[in-house]
Amino acid sequence: MLAGFDKPYNQAPSLHVSLALLVGLVYWRHSRGLMRGLLAGWFGLITLSVFTTYQHHFIDGVAGAAVGVVCLYLFPDSPRTWRPVQAPADRPWRRKLAAGYGLGAALLLATAAALGNWGWLLLWPAGALLLVSLAYAGLGASVFQKHNGRQSFAARLLLAPYRLGAWISSRLFTRQQAPAAEVLPGLWLGRAPGRADWPEPAYGAVLDLTAEFNLNPKARARPHQSVPLLDLVLPSSEELQHAVEALYTLWPHQPVLVHCALGYSRSALVVAAWLLATGRAATPAEAVAQLRVARPQVHLTERHLAVLAAYQATLAVEPQPALS
Helix, strand or coil, rough: HHHCCCCCCCCCCCHHHHHHHHHHHHHHHHHHHHHHHHEEEEHHHHHHHCCCCCCCCCCHHHHHHHHHHHHHHHHCCCCCCCCCCCCCHHHHHHHHHHHHHHHHHHHHHHHHHCCCHHHHHHHHHHHHHHHHHHHHHHHHHHHCEEECCCCHHHHHHCCCHHHHHHHHHHHCCCCCCCCEEEEEEEEEEEECCCCCCCCCCCCCCCCCCCCCCCHHHHCCCEEEEEEECCCCCCHHHHHHHHHHHHHHHHHHHHHECCCCCCCCCHHHHHHHHHHHHHHHCHHHHHHHHHHHHHCCCCCCCHHHHHHHHHHHHHHHCCCCCCCC
């Protein structure tokens, strides 16, 4: 009976790998220096030992690591708030995007099942697209678990295929454009900065509006704010207000770079709202016109103008403080 239960092989996932990842990361966070290196080596050896026995195959270790990462994502070490986004004006478009990403996940899952063997690795991008679909379905930017400019370790891993595609897209769509443009003295609008996108003298502060990217290390070394917004959709009134307030906070450290992935939509909308709030533009159309003078590629539609008009209406009730 025991021989029938304890077969000379184990199927995926390897829980030894899962536990080594979960416990190892706890020790990693609470150790420093030489001790951290020794612990990393120790848990690495535990993981490698799984593959030195005849009971496990390589895919078992991969599946075990995946289980560990999913557990970290669902039960993070620091509390993460799942905050559904209330944006009724944009709900139909969000549903279409959710359906599109969901369909992509389903197609990848079907392909993995048809291919079998190594094809099951397609579960990784399928899972990433499913999470993005849930973001547009209502969970919003909280899916990316981004706090103070950095995503959680688990979110970075699970969403890596999507994040890589988004980064490549951002470089392709802006390859023939300047990384950023000066809208007015002290205020720059641009794409998510890479290593070569920093002018001299460098920006004094950075407002990051991407949900899908981590804040550039150079930006984290100076005053910065992060207000994660989903791409391709309108922000809620609460998100827009939060972003404008973040720009107010950073203004004393100008020049300030406000960026999203491309510097064409999310960041442009926030800068336009800030121009209205500070009286530098009298109407949404005038604010957008100012942006297009500096960065002609700015893409703000009638839907964005309606959001700006609604935001401007709130300024009459709660005026923003004046800036020098």
